[in-house]
Amino acid sequence: MAKAEETVLQIDLAALEYNYQFLRQHLHTDTKFLAVVKAFAYGSDAQRIALKMQALGVDYFAVAYSKEGIALRKAGIHKPILVLHPLPLHFDELIQHCLEPSIYSAMVLRKFLNTAKRHGQTKYPLHLKFNTGLNRLGFWENDVDLIAKELKGRTEIKVASIFSHLAASEDVNEKDFTMRQIKSFENIAIKIDQTLGYRPFRHLLNTSGILNYSTAQYDMVRSGIGLYGYGNDPEFDRHLKPVATLKTVISQIHKIEPGETVGYNRAFASDSYRMTATLPLGHADGIGRQYGNGQTYVSINGKKAYIIGNVCMDMIMVDITDIDCKEGDEVIIFGKEFSAENFASSANTISYELLTGISQRVTRVFLEH
Numbered sequence: 001m002a003k004a005e006e007t008v009l010q011i012d013l014a015a016l017e018y019n020y021q022f023l024r025q026h027l028h029t030d031t032k033f034l035a036v037v038k039a040f041a042y043g044s045d046a047q048r049i050a051l052k053m054q055a056l057g058v059d060y061f062a063v064a065y066s067k068e069g070i071a072l073r074k075a076g077i078h079k080p081i082l083v084l085h086p087l088p089l090h091f092d093e094l095i096q097h098c099l100e101p102s103i104y105s106a107m108v109l110r111k112f113l114n115t116a117k118r119h120g121q122t123k124y125p126l127h128l129k130f131n132t133g134l135n136r137l138g139f140w141e142n143d144v145d146l147i148a149k150e151l152k153g154r155t156e157i158k159v160a161s162i163f164s165h166l167a168a169s170e171d172v173n174e175k176d177f178t179m180r181q182i183k184s185f186e187n188i189a190i191k192i193d194q195t196l197g198y199r200p201f202r203h204l205l206n207t208s209g210i211l212n213y214s215t216a217q218y219d220m221v222r223s224g225i226g227l228y229g230y231g232n233d234p235e236f237d238r239h240l241k242p243v244a245t246l247k248t249v250i251s252q253i254h255k256i257e258p259g260e261t262v263g264y265n266r267a268f269a270s271d272s273y274r275m276t277a278t279l280p281l282g283h284a285d286g287i288g289r290q291y292g293n294g295q296t297y298v299s300i301n302g303k304k305a306y307i308i309g310n311v312c313m314d315m316i317m318v319d320i321t322d323i324d325c326k327e328g329d330e331v332i333i334f335g336k337e338f339s340a341e342n343f344a345s346s347a348n349t350i351s352y353e354l355l356t357g358i359s360q361r362v363t364r365v366f367l368e369h
């Protein structure tokens with residue numbers, strides 16, 4: 001890979017394949033695998049990631065919103081696409097592009113039934129989402145009878161699957177709570193099979209669920225962050241390969257005299273001679289202000305260069321006083337050695353937020369091997 005001459009997010013598709021194989025090792029061979037590619041595949045590139053996963057034989061995809069699914073269809077994704085949080089406003093387009101909705105409330109169910117009927121559909125696949133403790137989206141365990149009543153005699157749809165989402169699958173201290181969620185999901189599944197008279201397939205686990213609760217894999221698992229190389233635990237991170245590397249270049253080097261300040265609001269005040277490097281990325285690229293003022297560092301020629309002063313919209317300044325470097329040298333913001341998880345945690349956030357926040361202004365480049 002050529003050295004970065006601008007800010008680029010490098011996407012390593014071989015690492016993606018490696019992570020997929022690693023996650024598969026925790027599963028039975030017949031367990032289906034859903035690749036979560038919402039939010040531009042966690043900030044990387046949904047189309048390239050989905051095409052690669054489709055080629056690797058993944059069974060299902062998930063996005064959050066209908067428009068993300070439509071973009072995948074236009075890119076040549078023909079596998080089923082589950083829309084996790086569809087809004088009734090987009091049900092027509094969703095059906096036109098053969099996307100499969102997660103149905104999470106009675107109101108949404110009625111609206112979808114009407115839309116499916118209007119489109120002359122029969123047995124259109126939908127997925128019932130149950131809330132087992134996350135308290136975010138979904139029917140409750142005791143809604144099963146209500147659902148059965150709504151669905152009685154409605155031939156326009158078929159319940160393809162039922163699913164739920166764990167609230168703390170990465171946290172071993174919450175094992176009892178997670179086990180209660182699993183139990184609740186099983187109760188729901190039994191009731192659904194009885195009341196519908198057929199067996200929709202079942203899925204519950206996200207990445208940390210796969211790694212910590214593989215006995216609850218049922219018929220399918222849904223993985224996002226693990227595919228991109230993070231496992232919410234240093235132990236699992238050791239086995240995974242970060243897919244995304246954010247790199248940039250030194251635009252200019254400054255010599256700062258004692259008493260001078262650097263950046264907006266004069267937030268960094270120097271009490272000695274310092275060397276600083278200005279980098280062409282800022283909060284508009286996804287490196288938020290929380291990373292500024294010495295909170296975290298980037299890597300220049302293998303050394304830590306702390307971000308000083310306030311992060312600007314299009315630039316950050318880093319302290320290179322003790323680093324042998326020059327204008328034009330490459331800078332790693334995060335990647336394989338300096339992980340996005342470490343970078344994010346230095347400012348009290350998580351890899352998910354950092355990765356999905358890398359803006360569309362940043363050029364994506366792809367490594368195939």
Ligand SMILES: *Cc1c(COP(=O)(O)O)cnc(C)c1O
Nearest residue numbers: 036165206207222223224225226
């Ligand atoms: C985002 C999401 C996932 C993926 O979670 P990871 O922790 O990234 O594996 C799975 N299921 C649902 C319902 C989600 O919203």
